[in-house]
Amino acid sequence: MNKPIIIMNFTGVYDYEPFSRNRKFTWIDCTHxxxxxxxxxxxxxxxxxxxxxxxxxxxxxxxDSGNYHYLTKFWTDKIQQPFSLIVFDHHPDMQPPLFEEMISCGSWVEDIIKTNSYLKKVVIIGASEQLINSVAPQYQTRVEFYSEQSLQQESTWKRFSAEVINTPVYISVDKDVLNPQAAITNWDQGSFTLNELEHLLSIILKHEQTIGIDICGECPATLNIFEEEKEAQLDSTANKELLKLFLSFQSHTFQ
Structure with a gap:
């Protein structure tokens, strides 16, 4: 059964990305x-x-952009069965919040761990080791990290390939794990190529039942029209390729 492809439009950036021009996509206007x-x-x-x-x-x-990555919490709040969260992000997004009454793009993973009783495991892939080292010690047993640097080693790839997750998974991708040749975001970026990211995703999609997926990391508008068009085209290409990959596994996904 086909599941919806949803565009949550906050900044208007998707208007400039050709991949989104599909009548079958559902748009949710959040600009207001x-x-x-x-x-x-x-x-x-x-x-x-x-x-x-x-x-x-x-x-x-x-x-939309990484500024709204906390939306993963709202989507996963809908899951009513044990699940694991797999996050591709150059940042662990586990900072203590500045304001206790607010969720943020930098604290949402910690919020999910604290509040979601169905969550059994978190795997964060592609974060920098410096930022991983700043994560509070009490979360080390709930979160497994594959740092950007460690994935440069063949032994880590083998360990990742052999990873056993005993629940269905929800996958969240922030394109800031990619290098600037593959995508342009509004945060500092990692070094993955698009092929490397797709390879890692394929390992998960082949072996795990996937509940749902979200993708962020768009680059909001700047004052330079030429640069905006260039960035939008690059991000659109990455989104198109990721979407193609996810849909190719659709028979094993969204069960």
């Missing part, structure tokens, strides 16, 4: 929402939860 950029306040959270209330966690969700 307040209190949702980087930090999401209570009113913003209520508005976003209402916007997605009629859509399932199953499916593929494009969620």
């Amino acid at each position: 929402l307040q209190g949702v950029e980087c930090y999401c306040d209570k009113e913003g959270a209520l508005a976003l939860k209402k916007a997605i209330e009629n859509y399932p966690a199953e499916g593929i969700h494009f969620i």
Whole structure:
């Protein structure tokens, strides 16, 4: 059964990405929402939860720039079975929040660990070792890290390939794990090529039942029109390739 492909449009950047011009995609207009950029306040959270209330966690969700990566929490809150969260991100997104009453793009993984009783395991792939070392010690037993640097070693690839996850998975991809030749984001980026990212994803998609997927890492508008078009084309190509990969595994995904 085909599951929805959803575009959550906050910045208008998808208007410039050719991959999104498909009538079968469902667009959710978020451009009018307040209190949702980087930090999401209570009113913003209520508005976003209402916007997605009629859509399932199953499916593929494009969620705009990394400033809105906390949306993964709202999507995974819909899952009503034990699951594991697999995150591709150059940042662990496990910083202590500056404001306890708000979820943020830098703290959402910690929020899910604290609040989601169905979550059994978190795997973070592609984060820098420096940022991993700053994660609070109490989360080390709940989170498994494959750092950007460690994945340069064949032994780590073999360990990753042999990883056993005993639950269905939800996959979240921030394109900031990619190098600037593969995508342009508004955060500092890693060194993965698109082929390397797809190889890692393919290992998961072959072996695990996938509940749902989200993708962020778009580059919001700048004042340079030429650069905007160039960035949008690059990000569109990455999104198109990732979508093609996910759909090629559709018979094993969204069961």
